Amino acid sequence: MYFIFRLKKSLRKTALLLLLQTVAITSFCQDNLNTLTASFNRYFKHTSIEQLFVHTDKNFYLAGEILWFKVYAVDITLHKPIDLSKVAYAEILDTNNTPVLQAKIAMEGGNGNGSVYLPLTLHSGNYKLRAYTNWMKNAGADCFFEKIITIVNVQKVAERPQQETAVAYDVQFFPEGGNLVAGLENKIAFKVMDNSGKGVPARGAIIDNGDTIAQFATGHVGMGYFKLTPVSNHTYTAIVRTNDGRTVSKTLPTAYSTGTVMQVYNAGDKVKVHVQSNSSNAGAVYLLVHTGAAIQVAEQSTLQNGSTVFTFNQSALRAGIAHLTLFNADRQPLCERAYFKRPDTTLNIRLLASQNEYATRSKVNITVSSPNLKTNDTANLSMAVYRLDSIQSIDENTIAAYLLLTSGLKGYIEDASYYFTKQNKQADEDLDNLLLINGWSRFKWEDVLKNNKPMFTYVPEYNGHVITGKVTNRITGKPQQEIETYLSVPGLKTQFVPAVSDTNGMVRFEMENFYGSSEVIAQAKEQGENYKIQIDNPFSTTYTATAIPIFHLPEAYPNTLLEQSINMQVRNIYAANQLNQFYLPAIDTTPFYTTPDSKYNLDNYTRFSTMEEVLREYVAMVNVTKRSGKYHLQVFDKGHDVPFTNDPLVLFDGVPIVNLNTLLEVDPLKVKSLEVVQKKYFLGASSFDGILNWKTYNGDLASYELNPAAVVVDYEALQLKREFYAPVYNDNTLLHKPDFRNVLYWNPDVRLQGSKEEVYSFYTSDLPGRYAIVVQGVSASGLCGSTINTLEVNK
Numbered sequence: 001m002y003f004i005f006r007l008k009k010s011l012r013k014t015a016l017l018l019l020l021q022t023v024a025i026t027s028f029c030q031d032n033l034n035t036l037t038a039s040f041n042r043y044f045k046h047t048s049i050e051q052l053f054v055h056t057d058k059n060f061y062l063a064g065e066i067l068w069f070k071v072y073a074v075d076i077t078l079h080k081p082i083d084l085s086k087v088a089y090a091e092i093l094d095t096n097n098t099p100v101l102q103a104k105i106a107m108e109g110g111n112g113n114g115s116v117y118l119p120l121t122l123h124s125g126n127y128k129l130r131a132y133t134n135w136m137k138n139a140g141a142d143c144f145f146e147k148i149i150t151i152v153n154v155q156k157v158a159e160r161p162q163q164e165t166a167v168a169y170d171v172q173f174f175p176e177g178g179n180l181v182a183g184l185e186n187k188i189a190f191k192v193m194d195n196s197g198k199g200v201p202a203r204g205a206i207i208d209n210g211d212t213i214a215q216f217a218t219g220h221v222g223m224g225y226f227k228l229t230p231v232s233n234h235t236y237t238a239i240v241r242t243n244d245g246r247t248v249s250k251t252l253p254t255a256y257s258t259g260t261v262m263q264v265y266n267a268g269d270k271v272k273v274h275v276q277s278n279s280s281n282a283g284a285v286y287l288l289v290h291t292g293a294a295i296q297v298a299e300q301s302t303l304q305n306g307s308t309v310f311t312f313n314q315s316a317l318r319a320g321i322a323h324l325t326l327f328n329a330d331r332q333p334l335c336e337r338a339y340f341k342r343p344d345t346t347l348n349i350r351l352l353a354s355q356n357e358y359a360t361r362s363k364v365n366i367t368v369s370s371p372n373l374k375t376n377d378t379a380n381l382s383m384a385v386y387r388l389d390s391i392q393s394i395d396e397n398t399i400a401a402y403l404l405l406t407s408g409l410k411g412y413i414e415d416a417s418y419y420f421t422k423q424n425k426q427a428d429e430d431l432d433n434l435l436l437i438n439g440w441s442r443f444k445w446e447d448v449l450k451n452n453k454p455m456f457t458y459v460p461e462y463n464g465h466v467i468t469g470k471v472t473n474r475i476t477g478k479p480q481q482e483i484e485t486y487l488s489v490p491g492l493k494t495q496f497v498p499a500v501s502d503t504n505g506m507v508r509f510e511m512e513n514f515y516g517s518s519e520v521i522a523q524a525k526e527q528g529e530n531y532k533i534q535i536d537n538p539f540s541t542t543y544t545a546t547a548i549p550i551f552h553l554p555e556a557y558p559n560t561l562l563e564q565s566i567n568m569q570v571r572n573i574y575a576a577n578q579l580n581q582f583y584l585p586a587i588d589t590t591p592f593y594t595t596p597d598s599k600y601n602l603d604n605y606t607r608f609s610t611m612e613e614v615l616r617e618y619v620a621m622v623n624v625t626k627r628s629g630k631y632h633l634q635v636f637d638k639g640h641d642v643p644f645t646n647d648p649l650v651l652f653d654g655v656p657i658v659n660l661n662t663l664l665e666v667d668p669l670k671v672k673s674l675e676v677v678q679k680k681y682f683l684g685a686s687s688f689d690g691i692l693n694w695k696t697y698n699g700d701l702a703s704y705e706l707n708p709a710a711v712v713v714d715y716e717a718l719q720l721k722r723e724f725y726a727p728v729y730n731d732n733t734l735l736h737k738p739d740f741r742n743v744l745y746w747n748p749d750v751r752l753q754g755s756k757e758e759v760y761s762f763y764t765s766d767l768p769g770r771y772a773i774v775v776q777g778v779s780a781s782g783l784c785g786s787t788i789n790t791l792e793v794n795k
Helices: 002-045 135-139 399-404 425-438 445-449 558-574 611-618 660-664
Strands: 050-056 060-062 066-075 087-093 099-106 111-117 125-132 145-152 169-175 186-194 202-208 211-217 223-228 237-242 247-251 260-267 270-277 284-291 294-302 307-313 320-327 333-341 350-353 357-359 363-369 378-388 465-473 484-489 495-500 506-511 517-524 531-535 598-601 622-627 630-637 649-652 671-683 686-696 711-716 743-753 758-763 769-779 784-794
Touching: 002 284, 002 294, 002 445, 050 125, 050 135, 050 145, 050 378, 050 399, 050 769, 060 558, 066 087, 066 378, 066 743, 066 769, 087 111, 099 111, 099 711, 111 743, 169 202, 169 237, 169 247, 169 425, 186 237, 186 425, 211 223, 223 425, 260 320, 260 333, 270 284, 270 320, 284 307, 294 307, 320 399, 333 425, 350 769, 350 784, 363 378, 363 743, 399 769, 399 784, 465 484, 465 517, 484 506, 495 506, 517 531, 531 711, 611 622, 611 660, 611 671, 630 660, 630 671, 630 686, 649 660, 743 758, 743 769
Parallel strands: 060 145, 357 784, 649 686
Antiparallel strands: 050 066, 066 111, 087 099, 087 125, 125 145, 169 186, 186 223, 202 211, 202 237, 237 247, 260 270, 270 307, 284 294, 284 320, 320 333, 350 363, 363 758, 378 743, 378 769, 465 506, 465 531, 484 495, 484 517, 517 711, 598 671, 622 630, 671 686, 769 784
């Protein structure tokens, strides 16, 4: 009995000990999971990730045409319009990543629009259109929007060097989860491609010591997969033969002797993640699944006999690309891969034309609606109507395919719309191959797990374009800190911004409502001759490695190309004025100090021959003194009834004058007015004892000689809005002019409220044919969608 009692007591202690160990292990695992989740949330708490999409009016252009586009900015997680950056940068790059055209686009409420004239200096070829914000530059060029467009210059075709006709092939392999591990079955995706990144059909075999151990064949756009259980210390070679008889030999990645692999597959409405490991110290593992900057799944498990399975509902995921990352007990990432969840619903855009066929120069009414848009929801869309022919096809770059799929992938993505239009087992398999081949992460987990606040080089442009520069010592070339500098734009509207250099000599000038082409003038407040200010290029100088597809001149359709060329030349001759109508958006034109305390229109007074006489005779609230040969001006402080001690800020057409002697030398007959601010004024980190703002008749400085140390730069600010030319044939005034428009309509601001219908109208041109009607956009709730209809125009 005593023995039995002691045995039971011992068993109770053992059970209690096991229970405590289990509780301790569970608590440790939960702490690890909480730490991973907290680190992720903390990292993204300090950053707001923007995502851009650009809708162009079409994708094939002739040099001499205008490219129209709309920029959408959305949150990367919810795809809702995000009103963060007020400027988007758009560029067209050639095959060498050299910018041939650049523009800055004003953004408001998460959208903006612009246009680019394609000059006749361009060569025929494929180009890369990309767009980004200043804030997006922190994440690198791989996060920028990119799209391939084609430009043909019929006048320079012969001058364009011929592309190399020799095509080189390559094959790349991508183990699921990232690694091959000996003794564990691995799924390996592959792609056979040419030197422009386009997939090619091929067949191949995996060779081990002269034996064929696996065979494979390409599927959609040169992709496919096979399974392999590698043996330690073995080298595997793939022999690939393309359809044109070329042979490519490639060694597979080396298999690790120990490690972990993951396989992800669908099981009805659930997602299963099978984890296998041959590591002797394998124990607890953790799975985090995130879309954008939000975690959807966080689970833990323990490997039993080197294996475990995570299972979660697909409904836990948001639509689009999710990243599945597996961690060990030391919170080190082991495996990672991308997974795609199809959207449950997209923005349903319905188009209804007033009729199916139209005569030339006829009015077309298009009714636009969205049946699944809720009553309190709105949608911001863009519409393009362009002519289709043997060269110009329907542009299948849609906003849903980009935001939900291709923006989360790296490299050139062929036939992106296929993965949305085809929804079957084969398409799902092709999609999974695409995710394994082109999936990537926007961040590094080691940066997240450091729990450090991210450091950013580029700031968001919350209020307008930010012009940056650097102040250095002219003699030593070293950066100079705490130097007060000024940036100004000469003109009738006073544009003046001060900034103080930081420890690296950097200065940032925030320019609100800065549009058009102009000179900008930068100078230091004092001893300007000792400092040099360099204005930075605001465009990104980093580029993706994505190759531009090889250009092939559409020689099979010479008549179509000739017809397009003639039509373009006719448009540019007969509608030149209408195609170059620009307008300035409605902006606040009041000066930065809003309202002056007093204003003098000099034409209302007797004109004097010197500026000193003007000040002494008319401007009673400003004292003119001269000490040691230098003039000084003292503004009377209206609030304290005493003169200020220091000189005021003196502006001449918006340009600050540091040496007041030069102001007194100006011919007063060239000056129109003076505005005086009689209070201490604070602007940014600078303060001024009053302000004198002199304005000439034309805002052109009236031959005033700038400080030799001032830096003058010709600068392109935000793009002025170009008006889309769409003639209205409701009378006989335009009947004598030919109308060869191939883009009948472009509207970047189509708005919907709930399911309410809106009607948009335009007129057909003299060109018969089939026309595509493309409408796409995003709702305030984050639904994105597009639709394409066609109409016929007959003579």
